[in-house]
Amino acid sequence: MKLEFSYDFAKKFINDHELSEFLPQVETAVKYLEEKKGAGNDYLGWIDLPENYDKEEFARIKKSAEKIKSDSEVFVVIGIGGSYLGSKAAIEFLSHTFANKLSKEKRKSPEIYFAGTNISGVYLQHLIEVIGDRDFSINVISKSGTTTEPALAFRVFKNLLEKKYGKEGARERIYSTTDKARGALKKLSDEEKYETFVVPDDVGGRFTVLTAVGLLPIAAAGIDIDELMRGAADAMVDFRAPFENNICYQYAAIRNILHRKGKDIEILVNYEPRLHFVSEWWKQLFGESEGKDQKGIFPASVDFSTDLHSLGQYIQDGKRTMFETVISIEKPEVEFLIEEDKDNLDGLNFVAGKTMDYVNKKACDGTVLAHIDGGVPNLLLKLPEATPYHLGYMFYFFEKACGVSGYILGINPFNQPGVEDYKRNMFALLGKPGYEEEGKKLAERLKK
Numbered sequence: 001m002k003l004e005f006s007y008d009f010a011k012k013f014i015n016d017h018e019l020s021e022f023l024p025q026v027e028t029a030v031k032y033l034e035e036k037k038g039a040g041n042d043y044l045g046w047i048d049l050p051e052n053y054d055k056e057e058f059a060r061i062k063k064s065a066e067k068i069k070s071d072s073e074v075f076v077v078i079g080i081g082g083s084y085l086g087s088k089a090a091i092e093f094l095s096h097t098f099a100n101k102l103s104k105e106k107r108k109s110p111e112i113y114f115a116g117t118n119i120s121g122v123y124l125q126h127l128i129e130v131i132g133d134r135d136f137s138i139n140v141i142s143k144s145g146t147t148t149e150p151a152l153a154f155r156v157f158k159n160l161l162e163k164k165y166g167k168e169g170a171r172e173r174i175y176s177t178t179d180k181a182r183g184a185l186k187k188l189s190d191e192e193k194y195e196t197f198v199v200p201d202d203v204g205g206r207f208t209v210l211t212a213v214g215l216l217p218i219a220a221a222g223i224d225i226d227e228l229m230r231g232a233a234d235a236m237v238d239f240r241a242p243f244e245n246n247i248c249y250q251y252a253a254i255r256n257i258l259h260r261k262g263k264d265i266e267i268l269v270n271y272e273p274r275l276h277f278v279s280e281w282w283k284q285l286f287g288e289s290e291g292k293d294q295k296g297i298f299p300a301s302v303d304f305s306t307d308l309h310s311l312g313q314y315i316q317d318g319k320r321t322m323f324e325t326v327i328s329i330e331k332p333e334v335e336f337l338i339e340e341d342k343d344n345l346d347g348l349n350f351v352a353g354k355t356m357d358y359v360n361k362k363a364c365d366g367t368v369l370a371h372i373d374g375g376v377p378n379l380l381l382k383l384p385e386a387t388p389y390h391l392g393y394m395f396y397f398f399e400k401a402c403g404v405s406g407y408i409l410g411i412n413p414f415n416q417p418g419v420e421d422y423k424r425n426m427f428a429l430l431g432k433p434g435y436e437e438e439g440k441k442l443a444e445r446l447k448k
């Protein structure tokens with residue numbers, strides 16, 4: 001088993017005939033995607049990426065990762081949105097939970113931190129303090145090269161590197177991932193002769209995890225990127241199957257059927273902290289792809305059992321506008337045994353001799369049943385284990401499901417016009433040349 005999908009716990013909410021009646025819409029969406037006939041069809045490079053990628057660049061990624069591992073105690077990855085979430089998801093999912101806190105010998109790769117994901121001076125200052133006087137390298141990732149958050153962070157770390165190692169030395173420690181021909185970062189990278197990797201033209205930011213955008217940081221974390229790609233390649237083949245054997249299309253269909261019944265929110269649920277950033281990646285993938293033209297399922301996420309003690313009440317009992325997709329990992333990496341306590345003051349001796357994972361899975365089963373009883377359909381995704389192969393497989397599963405689902409919804413899943421509005425306002429308020437008039441109007445509105 002590579003990944004299992006079941007909608008048994010949504011059947012109470014969907015009549016048998018609905019799925020077969022929905023089939024023509026799925027088939028049209030798939031046709032749009034595979035024949036590249038739909039809106040945004042110039043951004044479909046991710047579809048055959050697992051076999052059709054730049055092998056020379058892939059080898060260079062591995063070589064650079066080895067260099068980073070050998071000459072850096074700290075590696076700072078600078079990027080935002082699709083330029084960081086894929087690698088962050090993979091690194092968190094596949095590494096030791098406290099990797100940055102392990103000794104160098106145990107870690108076998110640098111401490112990895114992300115920057116350019118916010119506009120916080122406090123965050124930057126604290127990260128600089130964490131690096132201290134240790135050797136470090138950076139990977140600046142930006143397709144446009146002008147996104148404010150990473151551009152500001154890059155200024156900071158580029159200066160820091162140049163002060164510490166001189167211009168020549170810094171050049172050896174700056175890895176740049178950007179457009180192959182255009183943009184501010186490409187220009188600088190060429191001038192400074194940084195080791196440069198490409199964000200392909202036909203792959204939008206949120207679909208770039210299997211390009212250099214995701215792969216260099218993932219490889220630098222000591223993760224086997226061949227296995228990641230192998231998983232994605234298998235998914236690419238498996239998810240060309242007809243609907244009845246294709247869990248990717250089934251997932252896309254079911255979420256849309258539920259959406260049309262008023263389930264406007266999909267909550268991605270996990271029971272393992274290592275999945276937290278997979279959810280963050282998934283939220284950008286679906287949110288930026290589907291939320292447009294005043295339509296779309298709102299993608300949310302929770303970390304259970306933690307959030308059962310906060311949002312659990314709402315999910316069980318609040319407005320009935322949501323469904324859940326639960327990801328579980330079948331085989332835990334660690335069998336953590338619960339011991340007998342002679343006083344048994346907490347009354348938990350009845351689980352002594354069981355593993356934490358056993359209890360966790362019972363919490364999951366119990367919650368799924370409680371939530372469907374409360375009117376929340378549950379979809380289940382079972383991942384056999386936390387390996388690069390299975391993650392690559394799941395990344396591709398979600399990417400293709402997102403493309404199909406977006407076309408079912410009747411939007412262009414591959415653009416993101418809405419994210420420009422806040423940027424325009426921010427630039428105007430900051431007094432960026434060319435935005436003066438707009439800036440005055442906005443300042444007036446803020447006074448009221």
Ligand SMILES: O=P(O)(O)OC[C@H]1O[C@](O)(CO)[C@@H](O)[C@@H]1O
Pocket residue numbers: 080081082083141142143144145146147150205206288416419
């Ligand atoms: O790689 P860039 O150009 O810095 O963009 C980063 C992110 O910003 C967005 O363009 C919008 O905020 C995302 O789609 C993208 O993932």
